[in-house]
Amino acid sequence: MYLHFVGVISIDCGVDEGYTDKTTNLQYQADDIQFGEMNNTSSIYKMDHISQIHKQLNTLRSFPYGKRNCYTLKPKQGMTKKYIIRAYFAYGNYDNKYKPPVFDLYLGVNFLKTINSSEAVVIRIEAVHFASTERIDLCLVNIDQGVPFISLLELWPLDISIYQSSSTLLTLDLLTRLNLGASEDNFIR
Template identity: 40%
Template sequence: MSTHVEGSTDLKYVSDEAFIDTGVRKVVSKGNWQQQYMSLRSFPEGDRNCYKIGVTTGTKYLIRASFFYGNYDGEGMPPTFDLYLGASLWDSVKTSSSSDFTIDPEIIHVPQKNHIHICLVKTSHGIPFISAIELRPLDNSTYQAQTGSLALLDRLDTGVSTWTR
């Protein structure tokens, strides 16, 4: 299994080969991106393709799925598809043909089993693909919710700017 550490974040990435047995690995030739965006797995076969990833039951995780189209297929037609966490719809992914645009839905989730399923589901337009999946364990005292998972709506930087008076 191949691995790499992203220099700008010190995050370790591993190949997805141990977590799924469907799909086709493709290379993105456009742009000067972090390594995890320079290849992807597309799913031309089947309507639903799922990763099975081992986790620790009861541990809170930040889960991020990343999508960078980069015209990897030469079609210039970025796909739209659904992203599921288990049986629950997580997000509808609408990718872009822009060479500087990634889609990065995030969710905070506490698994009830020792694995999770992250699934890509065909809708009406194009072939689903994924660039990266990140799982980061969190302190269980952060991001309290009464039930279910917490999905990212928006992230804003409200810090002080350098031009304040």
């Protein structure tokens, strides 16, 4: 059984054509930006061990030019809605330099986190954001410690009652996420 996820934006960064993932039935968009460079992770770093999103982590978009490069998301639900934003970073020695970069991540003008891609094979950032405008900008900022990159970007609409907070931005730290009930052919995302 496949579910249709209304209002979800999923961007597989570094691919030139969108597709539907056969495992999850999620539709992935290709990059629609004209800047940056599309890359593949090194074949010795393939992400096949990471369930459900391994394909999406084998490509990335790097930004060797400019100080600040942004993805602009325009959710169908518009403003005054709550969203969870997920960004994944898998360096995979795509540049053959064996030097994972360090760069900053912003949601609009709000600092989210410094991404140090030497800390893990895959870094996942999650934040709950109350959109006060029609567009949401996720920006990678070069801090002169290597070339910023991104592998996967997702935006999921949330029920307004989830994650009650007076803040318009709530970053989440994920320790682990386990699936304790579904069978192998019944994926939950």
